[in-house]
Amino acid sequence: MNAIPSSAARERMATRAVTAATIGTALEWFDFTLYGAVSATILPKLFFPTMDATAALLASLATFGVGLGARPLGAIICGHLGDKFGRRNLMLATVTIMGLSSVLIGLLPTYATLGVTAPVLLVLLRIVQGFALGGESTGAQLMALEHAHPDRRGKYSGLLGTCSPLSQILANVVLFLLAASLSPADFEAWGWRVPFVLSFILVAVGLYIRLKVSETPAFVAAERTAVVEAGSPLRDALRFHWRPVLRWMLFFCGPAAIFYLIVVYSLSYITNQLGVPKQTGFALLMGANVCAIVGALAGGLLSDRIGRRRALAVGSCATLAILLVYFPILETRSFVPMLAIMGLFLGFTQFQSGIQPVAFAEAFPTNVRYSSSALAYTGANLIAGGPMPVLAVWLVSLGNGSPWGVVALCVAWNLLSLAMILTAPETRGIDMNSTDDARTLSGNRAPGALGAL
Structure with a gap:
């Protein structure tokens, strides 16, 4: 051993x-x-x-x-x-x-x-x-x-x-x-x-x-x-920890949906709907990804100072505000404003993604941490992330080229995400080596805050 x-x-x-x-x-x-x-x-x-x-x-x-x-x-x-x-x-x-x-x-x-x-x-x-x-x-x-x-x-x-x-x-x-x-x-x-x-x-x-x-x-x-x-980790995660799995999955639906909106659908929108050259579109995405690196680092560092919940709330509120002006600024077809808004949007999305690993890891006990975190992460991408580009195309088509249907969907995901953040327990500084919250061998869940919704 x-x-x-x-x-x-x-x-x-x-x-x-x-x-x-x-x-x-x-x-x-x-x-x-x-x-x-x-x-x-x-x-x-x-x-x-x-x-x-x-x-x-x-x-x-x-x-x-x-x-x-x-x-x-x-x-x-x-x-x-x-x-x-x-x-x-x-x-x-x-x-x-x-x-x-x-x-x-x-x-x-x-x-x-x-x-x-x-x-x-x-x-x-x-x-x-x-x-x-x-x-x-x-x-x-x-x-x-x-x-x-x-x-x-x-x-x-x-x-x-x-x-x-x-x-x-x-x-x-x-x-x-x-x-x-x-x-x-x-x-x-x-x-x-x-x-x-x-x-x-x-x-x-x-x-x-x-x-x-x-x-x-x-x-x-x-x-x-x-x-x-x-124990059986996957079974125990679903049986004893389904509430925090559901909470963190619903939280990550917001960042996942917005991430795929930016890196997949936005390129199609600015080239096909707005007539921006593809080379310009690729340059905008490259610049936005540079901002995403900065955003991820900033999110992680801030969460060490003010806690996971507060830092996540900052990122969620920022993406909510940017959503309301994102498409109007893209429609200017001016490179600098487009680069700025795409960089801010992806940057604050990755700001939350930079906190996601530690927020998920601290939310579960060791014996189900891998299974529970994976369920929450992949569940969010299946529900909200993966379908977003297709839904965006469909909603814009329904709106005769208007992107406000897409905005409404993303606002809904963002508000749900923010609600999950505000009702979550703060976990900064917990002992991740502790087994106090682990399921007992008799099948009863031991008391502890981590297992509660």
């Missing part, structure tokens, strides 16, 4: 853990984002050449969608296993699975060589990628936060919140450099494969860093009791 490290060793391990979690998650998001970019440009012609252009594009984008669909399955299964067998083992597995599937995508023969088998294999590899990312997102958060000193959990949480926007910037920069340095024929023939194949380097780096991180003190403490061996 693992020994609980000394205070000095824990400090060093905490720094190592957040480094491993941040770099590993950023690398996995990089692979996932990279595929999203090529699925809209290169893959339709290479893997669906027998279809017309529109059908091929839709089929290629569908392969991206199955990766998103596989994320909840990965989160649920990895959450159960992570609560049962430890965070570290799952983190080693997810980074390996993601890296190997990315390398195989880079080496995969096209339709011209394998026929219909090629797109079938592509779909299977995308499912594997999505499964790995689903398990990675929550697991990496817990690996860092369960090692962290209580006074710095928010700071570490903010660092974890930078992974998604950072990966989007890096993926687009890599593809831009490859496309700029290669002829169109070479880029189509082999250039797009380079970043996928080089994923084996990312796997090696990720494994090297994570092998140097010990199991978290919280899980080690839980292992010393009989709760981990006797």
Whole structure:
């Protein structure tokens, strides 16, 4: 059985853990984002050449969608296993699975060589990628936060919140450099494969860093009791902790819906509805993602100073106010105002996402923390995040081009999110290693504030 490290060793391990979690998650998001970019440009012609252009594009984008669909399955299964067998083992597995599937995508023969088998294999590899990312997102958060000193959990949480926007910037920069340095024929023939194949380097780096991180003190403490061996984490999360799971899932519906509104639908709106050039749209999104990095860091740091609830309320109120002026400012078609409003909108959305990891981790006891956090996170993305771009298109169509139906939907999600924040207990500074709130072996829930709604 693992020994609980000394205070000095824990400090060093905490720094190592957040480094491993941040770099590993950023690398996995990089692979996932990279595929999203090529699925809209290169893959339709290479893997669906027998279809017309529109059908091929839709089929290629569908392969991206199955990766998103596989994320909840990965989160649920990895959450159960992570609560049962430890965070570290799952983190080693997810980074390996993601890296190997990315390398195989880079080496995969096209339709011209394998026929219909090629797109079938592509779909299977995308499912594997999505499964790995689903398990990675929550697991990496817990690996860092369960090692962290209580006074710095928010700071570490903010660092974890930078992974998604950072990966989007890096993926687009890599593809831009490859496309700029290669002829169109070479880029189509082999250039797009380079970043996928080089994923084996990312796997090696990720494994090297994570092998140097010990199991978290919280899980080690839980292992010393009989709760981990006797319990069924997923069942116990749903049976004994469904109220906080529901609360935090409903909270994250607001940030999830607004995130997908900005990074997916807004690009379509400003290029198709407003006639802004695509290059300008991409530049606006790149700038907004830079603001998102700053926002995530600021949210995490502020939550260490004023508490999780107050910091989340600041972010939620800011996004609510920005919602009311977002589309009117976009309609100016002026680059600087558009960049400012998109940067503020995505920045304050990621401000909340930078607090989400620590708020979720502190809301649940160790024996169900992975499963419960994963259920809340993936549930919000399934309910509000994923459907938002499609709903936005439909609502704008119903409104004859007016975006106010979309605004009304997002305001509703935002108000629900704010209500969940204001009624939640403050958790800053709690002992995450404590097993006092764990379910007893007889099946009764022990008393404690964390299990209450």
